[in-house]
Amino acid sequence: MGSPSKQLVDRPSAELLLRLRTGKAELHTAHANLPLPEKVRLVMELQRIVLPLIARQRQLRPWEKPWEIEP
Amino acid sequence: MSSLADAFKVLNELKAAGVVGDYAVAGAMALVFWTEPVATFDLDVLVTLDPPATGLVSLESIYRWAEQRGYSLQAEHILIEGMPTQIVPSPDALADEAVASAVELDYQGVTVRVVRPEYLIALYLHPHASTAKRRERAAALLDSPRLNRALLDEILKRHGLSL
Numbered sequence: 001m002g003s004p005s006k007q008l009v010d011r012p013s014a015e016l017l018l019r020l021r022t023g024k025a026e027l028h029t030a031h032a033n034l035p036l037p038e039k040v041r042l043v044m045e046l047q048r049i050v051l052p053l054i055a056r057q058r059q060l061r062p063w064e065k066p067w068e069i070e071p
Numbered sequence: 072m073s074s075l076a077d078a079f080k081v082l083n084e085l086k087a088a089g090v091v092g093d094y095a096v097a098g099a100m101a102l103v104f105w106t107e108p109v110a111t112f113d114l115d116v117l118v119t120l121d122p123p124a125t126g127l128v129s130l131e132s133i134y135r136w137a138e139q140r141g142y143s144l145q146a147e148h149i150l151i152e153g154m155p156t157q158i159v160p161s162p163d164a165l166a167d168e169a170v171a172s173a174v175e176l177d178y179q180g181v182t183v184r185v186v187r188p189e190y191l192i193a194l195y196l197h198p199h200a201s202t203a204k205r206r207e208r209a210a211a212l213l214d215s216p217r218l219n220r221a222l223l224d225e226i227l228k229r230h231g232l233s234l
Contacts, residue, residue, distance in 0.1 A: 063155035
C-alpha cells in the first residue's frame with residue numbers, strides 16, 4: 001500500500017469549488033437582504049439552536065434565554 | 072406580548088426624557104441591521120450623557136428611570152419590554168462619534184438609532200474590546216455592500232486602528 005500522497009484521490013473540480021463558493025456567497029447576501037423582522041425571527045431561531053450548545057460548555061448567564069417577544 | 076419595536080420605542084423615550092444625551096444600538100443587534108442574523112441574547116446600547124460625564128460615570132439615573140418604569144434588572148441588564156438590554160455609557164471619543172453619527176432606521180414604524188457599519192468595525196477592532204468573535208464580526212461587515220470603505224479607512228486612521 002502506497003503512502004496517502006501517492007494514492008489517486010478524486011478531488012472536486014475548480015468549477016465545482018467555484019460554484020460552491022458562489023452559492024455560499026449568494027446565501028449570505030440573501031440573508032443580509034432579508035427584511036429586518038425576518039432577520040430578528042432568525043436571530044430568535046438561532047438562540048434556540050445555540051443555547052443547548054453553550055449550556056454544554058459553560059453555565060448560562062442570567063440573560064441568556066430565548067427572547068419571549070414578537071419579532 | 073412585547074415586540075422589539077416596543078423596546079426601541081422605550082430607547083427613544085429614554086432620550087426624550089433626558090436620561091441620556093443620545094443613544095445608538097451597537098453590538099450584535101446593530102450587526103443584524105447591516106449584515107446577516109447572528110446569535111445574540113441581548114441588546115447593546117451605547118449612550119452619551121448630557122452633559123458629558125467629567126468624572127466617574129454612574130448608571131444610577133438610568134437604573135432609577137428603569138425602576139420607575141417597572142423594568143427589572145437582570146445582572147447588568149435591564150429587561151426592557153422583554154429584551155435584556157445593556158446600556159453602556161460611551162467610554163471614549165470613538166464611541167462618542169459612533170453614537171453621534173448613528174443612522175436613524177425604521178423598524179416596524181419605530182425610528183431606531185443604529186451605529187453605522189464603519190464605526191461598528193472600528194469598535195470591534197479597538198484593542199480593549201477585540202476578541203476572535205468580534206474580529207469575525209468585523210470581517211462580516213467588511214463584506215457588506217453598505218460599507219463606505221473610504222469612511223472606514225478615515226475612522227481607523229484617525230483613531231490609530233488597523234484591520
